[in-house]
Amino acid sequence: MMNGMVRIGVVLALLAVGTVVQVAPVAPDVQAAVYGAAALGALGLGALALRERPARARRGWTALLAGHATWLLGDVVGGYEVDELGVSLGLGLSDLLYLVGYVVLVLGVNAFVRAGGRAHDLTALLDAAILTVGVAIPAITFVLAPLVTDDDAGLLVTVVRGAYPLGDLLVLAMVARFVLTRRLRSLSSVLLVAGLTATLVGDAAWSALLVDEPDGSWPLLNVLWLAGHVLLSVAVLHPSAPDLASAPPSVEVVPAPWRLLLLVLGALMPAGTLAAVGLLGRPIPWLLLALGNALLTVLVLVRLGGLLERVGRQAVQLAALARRDELTGAPNRRTWDHELSRACARARDEGRPLSVAIIDLDRFKAYNDHYGHPGGDRLLRDAVAAWVAELGDAGLLARYGGEEFAVLLPGLEPAEAATVVERLRHVTPHGQTFSAGVAGWVPDTEPVEVVLAADVALYDAKRSGRDRVVVAGADPTDDDVPTALRGVRAEVRTVRDARGDVAAWQVVAGFPHDLDPASVVAAAHREGVGDLLEAAVLRSALALPDRPPGTDLHVRVGTSSLASDRFWDLLPERLDGVVLEVQHRGGSGEAVQRRLGRLRERGARLAVGQVGGSGGEADRLRHVPADVVAIDPHLAVGCADDADAVPVLRALVEMAHRRGATVRADGVTRAEDRAVLVEVGVDLFADDDARTVRRGRRVLR
Numbered sequence: 001m002m003n004g005m006v007r008i009g010v011v012l013a014l015l016a017v018g019t020v021v022q023v024a025p026v027a028p029d030v031q032a033a034v035y036g037a038a039a040l041g042a043l044g045l046g047a048l049a050l051r052e053r054p055a056r057a058r059r060g061w062t063a064l065l066a067g068h069a070t071w072l073l074g075d076v077v078g079g080y081e082v083d084e085l086g087v088s089l090g091l092g093l094s095d096l097l098y099l100v101g102y103v104v105l106v107l108g109v110n111a112f113v114r115a116g117g118r119a120h121d122l123t124a125l126l127d128a129a130i131l132t133v134g135v136a137i138p139a140i141t142f143v144l145a146p147l148v149t150d151d152d153a154g155l156l157v158t159v160v161r162g163a164y165p166l167g168d169l170l171v172l173a174m175v176a177r178f179v180l181t182r183r184l185r186s187l188s189s190v191l192l193v194a195g196l197t198a199t200l201v202g203d204a205a206w207s208a209l210l211v212d213e214p215d216g217s218w219p220l221l222n223v224l225w226l227a228g229h230v231l232l233s234v235a236v237l238h239p240s241a242p243d244l245a246s247a248p249p250s251v252e253v254v255p256a257p258w259r260l261l262l263l264v265l266g267a268l269m270p271a272g273t274l275a276a277v278g279l280l281g282r283p284i285p286w287l288l289l290a291l292g293n294a295l296l297t298v299l300v301l302v303r304l305g306g307l308l309e310r311v312g313r314q315a316v317q318l319a320a321l322a323r324r325d326e327l328t329g330a331p332n333r334r335t336w337d338h339e340l341s342r343a344c345a346r347a348r349d350e351g352r353p354l355s356v357a358i359i360d361l362d363r364f365k366a367y368n369d370h371y372g373h374p375g376g377d378r379l380l381r382d383a384v385a386a387w388v389a390e391l392g393d394a395g396l397l398a399r400y401g402g403e404e405f406a407v408l409l410p411g412l413e414p415a416e417a418a419t420v421v422e423r424l425r426h427v428t429p430h431g432q433t434f435s436a437g438v439a440g441w442v443p444d445t446e447p448v449e450v451v452l453a454a455d456v457a458l459y460d461a462k463r464s465g466r467d468r469v470v471v472a473g474a475d476p477t478d479d480d481v482p483t484a485l486r487g488v489r490a491e492v493r494t495v496r497d498a499r500g501d502v503a504a505w506q507v508v509a510g511f512p513h514d515l516d517p518a519s520v521v522a523a524a525h526r527e528g529v530g531d532l533l534e535a536a537v538l539r540s541a542l543a544l545p546d547r548p549p550g551t552d553l554h555v556r557v558g559t560s561s562l563a564s565d566r567f568w569d570l571l572p573e574r575l576d577g578v579v580l581e582v583q584h585r586g587g588s589g590e591a592v593q594r595r596l597g598r599l600r601e602r603g604a605r606l607a608v609g610q611v612g613g614s615g616g617e618a619d620r621l622r623h624v625p626a627d628v629v630a631i632d633p634h635l636a637v638g639c640a641d642d643a644d645a646v647p648v649l650r651a652l653v654e655m656a657h658r659r660g661a662t663v664r665a666d667g668v669t670r671a672e673d674r675a676v677l678v679e680v681g682v683d684l685f686a687d688d689d690a691r692t693v694r695r696g697r698r699v700l701r
Helices: 002-023 028-051 061-085 093-115 122-148 155-182 187-212 219-237 241-245 256-280 286-322 333-350 364-394 414-426 447-463 517-526 530-542 565-570 589-601 617-623 645-658 671-680
Strands: 354-361 396-401 404-410 434-440 469-471 489-497 502-510 552-558 578-583 605-611 628-631 662-666 684-686
Touching: 002 028, 002 219, 028 061, 028 219, 061 093, 061 219, 061 241, 093 155, 093 241, 122 155, 122 187, 122 256, 122 286, 155 187, 155 256, 187 219, 187 241, 219 241, 256 286, 333 354, 333 396, 333 404, 333 447, 354 364, 354 414, 354 447, 364 396, 364 404, 364 414, 404 414, 414 434, 414 469, 434 447, 447 469, 489 530, 489 552, 502 517, 502 530, 502 684, 517 530, 530 552, 530 565, 530 578, 552 605, 578 589, 578 628, 589 605, 628 645, 645 662, 645 671
Parallel strands: 434 469, 502 552, 552 578, 578 605, 605 628, 628 662, 662 684
Antiparallel strands: 354 404, 354 434, 396 404, 489 502, 489 684
């Protein structure tokens, strides 16, 4: 960094020395020599710094230094041509070098425009064109036209003389585009534009003076050109130079007031040129002014058309945002009120039914307190996405306020609408439940009346225990569904093989977040509905919509459920891809064997769990011909620190493998334990810490 600052200091010193010499009363040869040495030293230091940077950071800067170096070489060759060969402007190699320098310089600036990722920005291109065309009108009027209409000059001289101001206009257009697309964010970009501006001002002054004094010499112009060389070198040396070779943040590049000022300056140029021509008493270039003004008008109109199109798009976007809830993207309360009034009018005119539902997420405050506001926001967004996907074209879902949502269901009677809302309840994400009230609109009543009726039904649903849909005027209670079964669904954990690939899903009973699953399951068995609970979990697991093909479901079931006719009535006819982990809860061995046979007839495979937690493992494996053997977590967890556990584990795994069974370990989270289990031959591992990675639909209330 210090080395770079020293170089900048040296370059600025060169500018100072060169400036003093140019304004001092010294011989022209001395001025030219000092000018060339200062410019060469500045560009050389810039090139040296550029070589020390990565190739990507050199993009654009190499062309700029090459362009200035070409101009400097043109100065040397031009001096030799004039002093030694007597060649005038427009006939020498120096002119070719100068013109090539313009092209290389434009390529360098264009590289920065392209690096900014806005090379196809039509707005910036139009603005740069408006400014350039505006400046071109006085440039052509006062500089280019007099140069090319000199009767004493030949065709070659005329062409070369005209190429200089055209080259300056091309550089001006590219600088304007650079500023409009990249903005002057860094000191390096400011220095670059300042250097190019100094060069353009020097060129413009030289071209104007050349009209009246073709053989004149103006040392003060050398100060501007030297400043162009030096400022470019300082821009290259500054630490922010590499930033121009990469894309800037995507923001509005130039503030609107400055953009407007540039457009105004460009648009006023024809009028200013006409006024200047009149004041100077020169012939008015009517054709030039007419063509220039017409071109400017077309460019401004195209720019205005783009602006109007953009405003139109933004107006549509703002209108859409005004009708949508910012968090969930669902229609907001204003949209709901509007659509409800329209729906009531349409239902009245067509004589069709119309139903309304009000949904309220259960215990949302507790959910927010538990997971924080980001978790609550995520629940609202995910719930709306799931409900909208399930609802489809059947109705309109809107956010009514807070955790309340309203559903408009045209063409449906209340009972039919309740069925649709039940489907929404089944897909509510993150283990959350909702209560809902449904009401039908009575013709010739105010739309607000049906909302009030649905709200009363919602209150009845809340008062009756939540997690249900109540139709206005119907009995909100549901005594046929025990409390232990309300909200039950399948929740799965990933089961991976020894390589870490997903091999199966382990299914457990899941409930709303404020209920303890173990307590609810125990209560279900005490109340005599454990069979219904296990059947509900199994059916819910089979209904999972995104289970990959070939992924087995490992589901626990008690022998007491296998003895229940209700359980068998609820089971699907086929259980392919299901591994039922049988837990002994009563029943004779022979009866259990018959029921296990029935499960196999339906395509299920069998597992035995908690092997190794008690004695008689061989007897258990003999009575339950298992396809999967689950090691007791008390034996598997911590096995890396228990030398006595390893032989037991090895013996159990070998016993299971001899019987053709796959071995699964549950609850293993430590890498050390997993490594030991893999070494003794355990095949599968249930991610006990990856709780509820999937949820099935509720199938019982």
